[in-house]
Amino acid sequence: MIRKASVWDIPRINELGSLLNDNFSSVNHLNDMLEDGLSIILVYEKDDKIIGFISATDLGETCDILSLVVDPKYRNKMVASNLIDYLISELSEDLKLITLEVASKNIPAINLYEKFGFEVVNVRRNYYPDGDDAYLMARKSE
C-alpha cells in the first residue's frame, strides 16, 4: 500500500534515507517537509513495515524528486516504480517538468528513471564527495 507519510514514519524514513546519504536526517528536515505545503513524501508499506519511500517538491508546473529509496530486501519488485507512478498521479494537471539529480554511477536508478522517460539534460562534474558526477535528469509531461 502506498500512502502519504505521517510524523510517525519519520524514524523509518530516516533509516532508509541513510542508505542513500549518511547525513540524510540532517539535510532532509522531514518534520518541516510534512508541513510546508510543497513537499510530498510517500511511503510504501508492506505487512505494517515501510519498505520504501519517495520525496519530492511540488511547485505545480515543476516537480523535483529529492530522494527515492527501497529497502534492499525488497528491491527489483517494482516498489520504486509504483512509488513513481503514485507520485505522478498526485501531481497537478499543470505539471510540465519533473527533475531529479542522480550519481552518474548509480546505474539501477538511472535505468529506472529512463524507463519512466527521464533524460539526462545536464552533468555536474565532481558533484559528490567521492568525485562522482551528478546527472540532472528531466521528464517533460505530454
Ligand SMILES: CC(C)(COP(=O)(O)OP(=O)(O)OC[C@H]1O[C@@H](n2cnc3c(N)ncnc32)[C@H](O)[C@@H]1OP(=O)(O)O)[C@@H](O)C(=O)NCCC(=O)NCCS
Ligand atoms: C534505485 C532503486 C530505488 C530501485 O528500486 P526498485 O524497487 O528495486 O526498482 P524497480 O523494481 O521498480 O525497478 C524498475 C527498473 O529499474 C531498473 N533497475 C532497478 N534495479 C536495477 C539494478 N539493480 N540494475 C539495473 N537496473 C535496475 C530497471 O530498469 C528496472 O526495470 P526492469 O525490472 O524492467 O529491468 C533502489 O535500487 C534503491 O533504493 N537504491 C538505493 C537508493 C538510490 O540509489 N536511490 C535513487 C537515487 S535518489
